[in-house]
């Protein structure tokens with residue numbers, strides 16, 4: 188069993204390494220890096236929605252918060268290591284507080300959606316209104332709709348002059364994405380993850396089993412906030428500026444669409460959905476004929492109508508149709524063997 | 531004389547104008563097997579929900595093993611070692627039978643022991659053939675059995691079963707009765723049932739609910755022979 192999982196790990200890592208090295212051959216790393224960041228952001232919602240059953244309309248709030256926390260603390264502190272950690276921690280704590288209020292308050296799903304959406308809008312409105320010189324945190328001016336430019340970007344830990352940008356930022360982001368994916372995978376296979384799925388399936392039964400669903404949902408929500416915050420910090424480093432647009436409704440809607448298109452409740456789906464649609468958006472940005480929002484909306488409608496479970500489950504279905512025949516015979520054989528030993 | 535493990539005092543639940551439970555005083559001893567009967571709408575399920583914190587009683591008290599649990603959260607009560615099978619099967623549809631039972635066991639045992647426990651329950655309830663199936667795809671009787679497995683997995687000392695035999699084949703019911711007897715060796719069990727055959731084969735003492743209150747509580751044969759009970763319940767059924 189153990190050997191088997193180590194073997195799988197090695198194979199997955201090898202595939203990831205090959206993909207990491209091949210992608211820059213076909214595409215500019217400046218285009219690739221944000222796609223990976225979107226993947227991370229998609230994974231954060233995919234985790235809490237697909238496996239925890241928490242539909243959050245405000246994942247962009249944690250993304251934007253991570254970006255702003257990074258920018259503000261990088262201006263004040265300089266060296267990027269601590270700002271990066273803060274950009275994970277503060278969105279996580281904020282998500283924990285928000286989550287605790289919603290889950291301990293026993294809010295229904297609809298109210299949960301409304302509140303997370305409103306929180307995002309408040310951030311958006313507030314950040315837009317901070318153009319005046321009185322809005323400063325330490326030495327960082329919030330800058331209103333112009334955002335915050337000119338902060339220290341990612342550097343090699345401990346060496347403030349060794350910047351990580353361009354190709355190296357791409358490789359670092361890729362490694363972070365793989366690492367977080369691996370951690371999320373481990374989480375989902377742990378008792379915590381399996382109980383989260385139980386709560387998604389049936390809250391009443393989970394509490395009748397003795398699980399405190401409020402505490403567990405709050406924890407999961409905070410983990411999602413941490414991952415989104417990390418994505419935000421990486422985005423800030425790539426863009427080298429943070430603006431209120433990070434908190435926009437469009438951003439929040441896109442994350443949800445990534446998850447639906449990629450396949451909710453799958454581990455890879457939200458990542459691929461995010462990267463794929465992110466790339467499509469980039470291509471659409473190159474021309475003026477088709478509007479991006481219309482195409483995204485159209486894709487969403489087509490998926491909801493024809494592939495409601497998303498891309499990854501559809502691929503799995505095709506796979507099991509072709510390969511699955513051989514597998515399906517196995518349980519029958521085992522049953523026969525047991526019948527023989529019984530008789 | 532065995533100790534009292536469950537007691538309610540003046541337990542009352544009102545929904546607007548409807549009093550679903552009306553000042554119920556109820557006592558159950560350790561390892562007792564009790565049947566709860568009563569016509570539709572008598573308040574049996576509501577009584578169960580008040581015991582498990584799924585509903586907050588309007589007034590009155592619930593004591594479990596001498597401790598007041600009246601306003602506790604459902605998961606806190608369940609964590610004491612109280613298992614309930616709800617009237618409408620409440621299972622985890624999207625995961626396997628084994629996962630359902632493992633999750634129930636994991637609350638009370640560390641991972642490895644929970645693995646063993648789940649395997650044991652699956653064996654005892656003859657769920658081996660469907661252990662890997664998604665519960666949502668199973669037939670009604672199988673789902674009932676899975677829910678019983680979930681209840682048994684935590685080694686509860688108090689088991690509440692709301693119509694466990696409903697919609698089952700007679701073969702399934704036979705098996706169910708065996709499982710219930712086995713549970714009753716370690717736990718106090720309350721069963722809500724309508725099927726008189728079933729009640730005769732499992733219980734000695736029967737409590738009759740009528741319009742939210744306890745109408746009578748006695749030996750099964752006496753209850754069935756009682757004129758008032760016949761009028762409110764058996765008469766209607768027959």
Ligand SMILES: Nc1ncnc2c1ncn2[C@@H]1O[C@H](COP(=O)(O)OP(=O)(O)OP(=O)(O)O)[C@@H](O)[C@H]1O
Nearest residue numbers: 545548550568569570571572573574575576577617
């Ligand atoms: N959530 C609720 N809101 C309003 N009224 C309710 C609610 N739950 C139950 N009732 C009412 O309380 C009364 C008792 O219902 P309950 O389900 O406890 O009966 P029961 O004895 O379990 O009946 P059955 O044998 O049909 O399962 C009924 O009149 C029912 O309509």
Ligand SMILES: [Mg+2]
Nearest residue numbers: 574575576617
């Ligand atoms: Mg009922």
